[in-house]
Amino acid sequence: MTFDVEKIRQDFPILKEKIRGKDLVYLDNAATCQKPQSVIDSIVHVYSHDYANVHRGVHTLSVRSTDKFEGARTKVKDFINAASDKEIIFVKGATEAINLVAQTFGKANIKAGDEIVITAMEHHSNIVPWQMLCEQTGAILKVAPINQAGELIFAEFEQLLNDKTRLVSVVHMSNALGTINPVKAIIEVAHAKNIPVLLDGAQAIPHIQVDVQALDCDFYVFSGHKLYGPTGTGVLYGKQALLEAMPPYQGGGDMIRKVTFTETEYNTLPYKFEAGTPNIADVIGLGAAIDYINSIGMDVIAAHEADLLHYATEKAQAIKGLRIIGEAEEKGAILSFVLDKIHPHDIGTMLDSLGIAIRAGHHCAMPVMDFYNVPATARASFGLYNTRQEIDVLMNGIESLIEVFG
Amino acid sequence: MFDDLRDLYQEVIFDHNRNPRNFRIIEDADRKVEGFNPLCGDRLTLYLKMAGNVITDASFQGSGCAISTASVSLMTEIVKGKTEQEADTLFKQFHEMTTGKDERFNLEAVGKLAVLAGVREYPARVKCATLAWHTLDAALKNQQEAISTE
Numbered sequence: 001m002t003f004d005v006e007k008i009r010q011d012f013p014i015l016k017e018k019i020r021g022k023d024l025v026y027l028d029n030a031a032t033c034q035k036p037q038s039v040i041d042s043i044v045h046v047y048s049h050d051y052a053n054v055h056r057g058v059h060t061l062s063v064r065s066t067d068k069f070e071g072a073r074t075k076v077k078d079f080i081n082a083a084s085d086k087e088i089i090f091v092k093g094a095t096e097a098i099n100l101v102a103q104t105f106g107k108a109n110i111k112a113g114d115e116i117v118i119t120a121m122e123h124h125s126n127i128v129p130w131q132m133l134c135e136q137t138g139a140i141l142k143v144a145p146i147n148q149a150g151e152l153i154f155a156e157f158e159q160l161l162n163d164k165t166r167l168v169s170v171v172h173m174s175n176a177l178g179t180i181n182p183v184k185a186i187i188e189v190a191h192a193k194n195i196p197v198l199l200d201g202a203q204a205i206p207h208i209q210v211d212v213q214a215l216d217c218d219f220y221v222f223s224g225h226k227l228y229g230p231t232g233t234g235v236l237y238g239k240q241a242l243l244e245a246m247p248p249y250q251g252g253g254d255m256i257r258k259v260t261f262t263e264t265e266y267n268t269l270p271y272k273f274e275a276g277t278p279n280i281a282d283v284i285g286l287g288a289a290i291d292y293i294n295s296i297g298m299d300v301i302a303a304h305e306a307d308l309l310h311y312a313t314e315k316a317q318a319i320k321g322l323r324i325i326g327e328a329e330e331k332g333a334i335l336s337f338v339l340d341k342i343h344p345h346d347i348g349t350m351l352d353s354l355g356i357a358i359r360a361g362h363h364c365a366m367p368v369m370d371f372y373n374v375p376a377t378a379r380a381s382f383g384l385y386n387t388r389q390e391i392d393v394l395m396n397g398i399e400s401l402i403e404v405f406g
Numbered sequence: 407m408f409d410d411l412r413d414l415y416q417e418v419i420f421d422h423n424r425n426p427r428n429f430r431i432i433e434d435a436d437r438k439v440e441g442f443n444p445l446c447g448d449r450l451t452l453y454l455k456m457a458g459n460v461i462t463d464a465s466f467q468g469s470g471c472a473i474s475t476a477s478v479s480l481m482t483e484i485v486k487g488k489t490e491q492e493a494d495t496l497f498k499q500f501h502e503m504t505t506g507k508d509e510r511f512n513l514e515a516v517g518k519l520a521v522l523a524g525v526r527e528y529p530a531r532v533k534c535a536t537l538a539w540h541t542l543d544a545a546l547k548n549q550q551e552a553i554s555t556e
Contacts, residue, residue, distance in 0.1 A: 020410055343471035345446050346415075349531060353410045362447050375447035375469055400407045405420065405472075 003300045009385050011036040011292070022355030025390045030175050030203060030334055030381030031359050033228045035289075042288035043230065046281040054280055055254060055271070069280050072287030073270070079290045080220060081211040082237050086269035089243070090283050093234035094202035095125040097221035098169070100236055100273065101198055102129040104246040105219075106167070112138030114166045117195075119157065119181070120146045120371060121174040124364040126200045130169065139166070146371065150177035150326040154185065161193050168197045172204035172220075176365040176377070177326030178309075178334030180208065187216055196242065202226055206383065207305060207332045209298040212237050228383075229289030230282035236273070243269050250275040301384045305333040308382045308391060315395045321402060325377050333382035336363075339398070342405050344378040350401040351378075356394055413524035414531070415472065422476035427483050428465040440552035441468075441541030443533055448474045452482075452541045459490045471534050477522055478538035484519060490546050497539050497546075504535050 009015050014034045017024045026034060046068065052061035054069045073088050082088055091097045110116065116130050120143050127141075134141050142165075144157035152170075161168070168190045173180045187197045196218035201210060205222040212220050219242070224233030238246075248255055248266055252275035258265040266272045293301070312335050316322055321340035339347060348360030359379045362369045369376060380394055408415070435453035442449050450468030454461055464482040469475075485493045499516050502508070504525050513520040525535045533555045544553045 343469075343475075345448075345471040345531070345534060346473070349414070349528065350408055350411060353408055361445065366447075369447060375449065397407075404408055404415075406424070 003296070003304050005304065005385065005387050008296070009387075011038070012385055013037055013040070015385060019355040019357070020353055025354075025356040025393050027380040027382065027386065027390065027394060028357045028359050029206070029383035029386075030226075030363075030379060032225045032231070033206060033383050034385070035228055035230070035285075036292050038292050039229060039285050039288045043281050043285045046284050051281065053277055065280060068284045068287070069278070072283045072290075075287040075290045076235055079210075079294070080235075080237060081213050083213060084240060087237055087240050087243065089236040089238065089270045089273045090278055091234045091236055091273075092232050092279065093223040093225070094200060094221045095129075095223075095234075097219075097234055097236035098125055098198070098200065099129045100249045101169075101219055101221075101238070102133045104249050104273075105238075105242065106130075106133045107137070108245070108247055110137055110139045110166045113164060114139045115142050115160075115162070115164045116140070117142045117144060117157070117160050117165055117168045117170075119144045119152050119170050121150065121152070121177055121179060121181075121368055122169075122171050122365070123175050123200065123202065124366070125202070126169055126171060127367070140164075143367075144170075146179075149328050150174065150179045151328045151330075152179075152181055152186075154182065157186070158189050161190060161195060163193070165190075165193065165195045168195055169200065170197070171200045171202075172210075173201075173207065173332045174326070174365075174368075175203045175334070176336060176363040176368045176379070177328065178331040178336065179326060179328035180204070180330040180332055182330070183217070184215060191216065203332065203334075206293075207302060209302070218242055224282070224286040224289065227286070227289050228292060229286035230279075232279050233282045233286040240269065243273070246273075248275070249273050252276045254278075296384065304384060305382055305386075308386055308388065309333045309335065311388050312380065312382070312391045312394070315391060316398075319395065319398060319402070322398065325372050325374065334379060335381070336377045336379045338374050338377050339402060342402065344376040346405070347378040347398070347401060350404070351394070351397050354393070354397045356397055358394075414528055416521045416524070418480075418518070418521045419472055419476040422479040423472035426466075426475055426479040428479065429467065430465045431467055432463055432465050435465075437545040437548065439541050439545040439549060441537050441544075441555075442552055443470075443474070443537050443555040445533065445556065446471065448534065448537055450474070450478055450538065450541060452478070452538070452545055454542075454545050461485050461488055461490070461493060466538070470537070471531075473522070473525060473531055473534040474537050477535045478541075480519055480522070481538045481542060484517065485542065493542065494546055497543050500539050501536065504532050 050064045054066040198219035201222040220237040225231040255275040325336040344360035432453035436456040437454035448470035455463035
């Protein structure tokens with residue numbers, strides 16, 4: 001499939017925005033991606049033509065709404081190659097998905113003295129839910145270290161796995177560093193010791209073709225808004241046998257089969273974990289986002305982004321006083337950096353005045369910042385609609401602001 | 407290239423960022439308070455030496471952006487020799503200048519602190535400028551624990 005980035009850009013209305021009088025250069029995709037017209041239209045269409053509550057009504061609109069909502073579930077299932085729709089739980093984002101696993105699977109299976117293994121490059125959302133669980137249960141959180149390049153030190157990770165380890169929860173691709181973890185190998189060594197593995201795919205999902213069956217991961221979580229879909233949508237994939245054995249997350253409507261005042265029978269999968277009216281229209285929008293990605297092809301997107309990252313890295317390395325944070329061999333389309341004597345927040349404000357949106361801060365990964373001994377980094381992150389010309393604008397901006405700061 | 411930013415990044419701010427004043431530890435400080443902005447990771451420690459209710463010396467350590475560094479550097483200069491009440495009045499004026507709704511704020515009242523008035527147009531950066539002053543406020547109230555902008 002040929003890739004025409006200018007044609008792609010036409011699909012995203014926000015890219016025509018002027019920021020402080022300049023063309024928008026949107027390089028904050030790791031925080032959230034912009035939405036194609038087809039996703040925006042799909043939400044407008046649902047509310048204009050198909051909207052009613054799902055799973056209950058016998059009336060026409062409820063049937064239509066349910067069909068579209070469940071259709072989105074099938075699209076997600078196919079997108080990550082899950083075995084069944086029952087393994088796709090809709091939540092509001094990757095964060096909620098991890099909290100769900102911690103508070104259901106975790107509470108049922110993890111006891112005092114047990115261990116949970118994460119890595120030193122996790123986002124706060126894959127640290128704090130486990131700390132909370134450890135506080136509640138007396139379990140212990142173990143952290144596998146990284147090297148200066150920002151790569152997991154695999155041998156040390158492997159050594160942390162023992163007969164007390166109940167779960168490995170690792171990020172597929174780091175949001176602060178861009179590192180892509182060797183998840184297949186992680187899963188193999190964990191499974192050899194019968195330890196289930198959760199992959200936090202929030203950052204990986206728009207960049208890497210994910211096949212949960214080939215990976216053989218036990219849980220995979222991601223957010224829709226980082227996949228060019230709406231905010232407030234997210235997915236928990238779990239192997240059916242694991243999900244069946246887990247207690248429910250929240251109680252309420254939709255997650256029950258039968259309720260009396262003395263006992264309640266829970267609904268089957270996936271509804272057992274979807275209490276209350278779900279985010280119907282946005283989930284349908286997520287389905288439209290997946291259609292959009294599929295119409296381009298993940299391999300084509302990945303190749304384009306790899307070119308952008310390579311181009312940006314070479315340009316960045318040529319700038320005196322710029323230090324790239326995160327130089328893993330396997331890396332996704334994220335360029336985190338610091339400048340000598342210029343704080344990332346100043347970089348962010350100055351680039352904004354040129355119409356360039358980057359992220360400046362700790363990227364919800366304070367332990368990563370501590371590891372590199374920086375208070376924050378500036379981060380440019382690329383998506384399918386970015387261009388080499390935009391990277392030129394970014395690099396010129398960086399060179400100019402270095403001059404201004406003197 | 408950065409013409410739009412001239413109100414925010416005045417030359418005085420670059421100067422204080424390059425050469426922060428009173429960037430040292432006061433070993434026998436009477437007041438020592440840490441300030442932290444968890445959103446951006448800016449951290450500073452403020453030291454005050456008091457004689458009665460007069461601030462005889464002020465200094466700081468820490469790292470932050472140009473706005474926060476210039477703000478704390480300027481603050482340590484201006485509060486030296488001031489009474490606690492005078493410093494508190496400055497704190498309130500600074501707060502009003504950076505966050506207040508009144509467009510006719512009298513910049514003359516705050517002297518050279520007026521170079522930071524531009525942050526009011528940049529809501530994301532207001533806390534960079536006010537961190538130093540919130541830390542001073544805590545020090546004046548003799549609070550021991552670290553303060554946070556959030």
